[in-house]
Amino acid sequence: MKTGMKCLILLCIGAALCYGIYSFDQVNRENDRLKVTTFSDRKSQTINGTEYTVLKNMICDYSKIKEQYPVIEPMLDVDGDVAKGEPGRLKVLLVKMRIKNSSEHMQYLNLADIVIKSPAYGNALSTEMFCEINHIESCMLAIAPGVEVPVTLPYELYEISFSDAHFRDLQKLPFSIVLTSYPDIREISLSNITYKAGTSSKSAQKQQKAKKKDTPEGSILDMDQECIYEEVGYRIEEVAYTTNVKRYKEYKRKGLYYPELVDSKGNVRNDDPTAKGGTWYMMFIKCRIKNYSDTAKRIRASVPATGHYMKDGRYAYKGDNTYFTCSKKTEFYPDVIQLNPGEEVTCVTGKQMYCHKKYWDIDKTDFYVRLCGRSDGISDPDKLDPRAGVLGTAVNILVKSSQIKKK
Numbered sequence: 001m002k003t004g005m006k007c008l009i010l011l012c013i014g015a016a017l018c019y020g021i022y023s024f025d026q027v028n029r030e031n032d033r034l035k036v037t038t039f040s041d042r043k044s045q046t047i048n049g050t051e052y053t054v055l056k057n058m059i060c061d062y063s064k065i066k067e068q069y070p071v072i073e074p075m076l077d078v079d080g081d082v083a084k085g086e087p088g089r090l091k092v093l094l095v096k097m098r099i100k101n102s103s104e105h106m107q108y109l110n111l112a113d114i115v116i117k118s119p120a121y122g123n124a125l126s127t128e129m130f131c132e133i134n135h136i137e138s139c140m141l142a143i144a145p146g147v148e149v150p151v152t153l154p155y156e157l158y159e160i161s162f163s164d165a166h167f168r169d170l171q172k173l174p175f176s177i178v179l180t181s182y183p184d185i186r187e188i189s190l191s192n193i194t195y196k197a198g199t200s201s202k203s204a205q206k207q208q209k210a211k212k213k214d215t216p217e218g219s220i221l222d223m224d225q226e227c228i229y230e231e232v233g234y235r236i237e238e239v240a241y242t243t244n245v246k247r248y249k250e251y252k253r254k255g256l257y258y259p260e261l262v263d264s265k266g267n268v269r270n271d272d273p274t275a276k277g278g279t280w281y282m283m284f285i286k287c288r289i290k291n292y293s294d295t296a297k298r299i300r301a302s303v304p305a306t307g308h309y310m311k312d313g314r315y316a317y318k319g320d321n322t323y324f325t326c327s328k329k330t331e332f333y334p335d336v337i338q339l340n341p342g343e344e345v346t347c348v349t350g351k352q353m354y355c356h357k358k359y360w361d362i363d364k365t366d367f368y369v370r371l372c373g374r375s376d377g378i379s380d381p382d383k384l385d386p387r388a389g390v391l392g393t394a395v396n397i398l399v400k401s402s403q404i405k406k407k
Contacts, residue, residue, distance in 0.1 A: 036185045038176065047179055047186050049103030050143075055150075056096040057190045059157070059171050063198025065092050069133055089159040091170055092129075095177060095190065096152045101143040112139040113181070116155040118173045121162065129154045153177070171195040212292055217393045220368070223403050227371045227395050231293035232339065234371035237346070238286040239399050241353065241362060242407035243268055245282050245323075250348055255325035257334065261352060268352065278356030282323065285349045285369060291339035301326060302335035303349040305370045307396075310360045315385055323350025367404065368396040 039045045041054035060068070093116060101107040112125050127139050133152050143149055159167045166173060171193040178187045212228045221227055226235040245251045246266030256262060261269050268280045285303045302324045307317045324335045327346045337345065355362045 034183050034185070036187070039186070039188045041188050041190055045186075045188060046102055049101065049105070050107055050109065051100040051102045052179065052188065053098040053100070054095065054177075054188060054190065055098060056094075057175075057193040058094045058096075058196060059193055060092050060094060060196040061198035062090040062092070064196045065198075067198065069129075089167070091157045091159075091167075092126075093155040093157055093170075093175065093193075094133075094152055095155070096150070098148055098150050099141070099143065100148040101145050104145050106145070107141075107143045109141045109143065110139055111141060111151065111153065114153060115178045116153075116175060117178055117187070118175045121157075121173075123155050123157070126154045126156050129156075169195075215395050217395070219395045221395065221397050223397055223399050225397070227397065228292070229395070230297070231291070232297055232299060233290045233292055235288045235290075236285065236369060236371070236397055236399065237288050238405065239283065239367065239369070239403065240286075240405040240407050241281045241283045243279060243281055244407075245350075247407040248282075248284055250284075250286070250325070252325050255323045255348070255350065257322050257324070261322055270354075271352070272354065275354050275356075277358075278354050279362075281353045281355060281362065283351045283353050284323070285351070287347050287349065287371060288344060289339065289347060290344040291341055294341050296338055296340050298336065298338045300333070300335055301330075301337050301345070301347045303351070303369060303371060305394075306351060307368045307370075308360065308365045312359070316360070318351055318353065320351070321349055322352045324348070362404075363406070364401050366401055367399045369399055370394050370396050 041057070044051050044053040046052075095116075099109070111130065112127050115122060115124050117123075125139065130139060130151075130153065131137060133154060141149060141151075157167075157170055162170070174189065175193065176187045176189040178185060180186045212226075212231070212233065214229055214231075215221070215227045219227075223236050223239075226233045228234075240248060242248055244266045245262055245268065251266075253259070253262075261271055262282075263269055268282050270280050283306070285306070287301075287303060289299070289301055291297050302321050305317060305319045307315055310316055321335070325348045326335070326337055328337055328343075330337050335347075335349075337347075339345065353362070
């Protein structure tokens with residue numbers, strides 16, 4: 001019984017295989033065999049009575065295309081400098097060629113049928129851009145015998161379709177233009193593709209050449225030094241303190257996190273009933289921030305912490321902010337901004353300070369200001385000791401008392 005069942009199963013499998021082979025054979029009998037022929041662009045190629053001569057291959061940045069062909073800008077719903085996928089930066093491949101009717105009859109060609117391809121990418125001709133660049137109304141050409149027509153074929157290359165490494169050097173990829181379709185595919189490989197950078201890309205390249213290394217972890221810098229973190233530079237322009245915020249010329253009430261901390265006259269209020277005999281101040285730290293990288297950066301721009309030593313040798317650490325303004329509109333949170341490549345902004349962070357001269361004197365105290373995005377790496381703020389080099393990963397700026405302005 002078992003032997004019979006096994007034989008039946010084997011017969012079924014064999015029948016299925018035979019049917020599959022037969023079906024595959026029948027389908028392929030009805031279709032022509034695929035043939036792909038690749039030509040070089042180093043000499044002219046004649047296909048079906050039409051002679052194609054590739055003259056120049058060039059990839060341009062979006063901004064360069066706008067400079068060269070201003071008329072096409074309204075057609076492109078993209079921003080040449082936005083981040084990947086929004087919809088992403090755009091480059092354009094321009095294939096300049098000469099098309100000649102080498103037959104004895106009128107030739108009718110639809111250039112929209114000529115597509116671009118690389119091993120992992122393909123795209124059709126940008127027809128509207130083609131018409132504007134070539135100053136004609138249609139991709140359909142009627143070419144009389146012996147007549148030559150110069151054309152430029154534009155193909156859009158979006159960043160989102162390539163890896164970061166490939167998009168930076170698209171001119172190195174093996175592109176070809178496909179002139180005929182299945183079953184007899186004929187294509188011309190493109191060689192010597194040049195790259196034309198736009199203004200923004202040239203600027204980014206210069207910045208890349210002058211790229212600054214990150215400031216070493218645990219460093220202590222002077223106030224006139226710039227702190228670099230992940231290709232973003234932070235530099236203090238001014239540190240000032242006042243008992244009345246209206247004396248600070250750049251003060252804006254909308255920058256207060258808690259308006260109740262300042263009365264109607266601008267005086268800084270005491271928000272701690274246990275603090276007696278001292279004075280309440282607002283310390284303003286004005287900082288200039290610049291993106292040195294060639295990509296947009298989203299950062300938290302406020303000063304994360306300040307600290308100073310008290311008369312008994314203890315280190316007092318202040319992390320909370322009560323005020324923040326920026327020369328650029330912030331996103332999502334009061335102190336989160338996006339910096340485009342090469343962009344620079346000015347930010348002002350305010351911290352409410354309590355000073356009792358029994359413990360420390362604000363007029364005679366040096367401050368350490370942390371600017372960069374690193375965390376301090378230490379769970380106990382009292383152990384954050386710049387003099388002993390205990391800084392975790394943070395970089396602190398030493399602001400001497402003589403550099404702090406009183407308003």
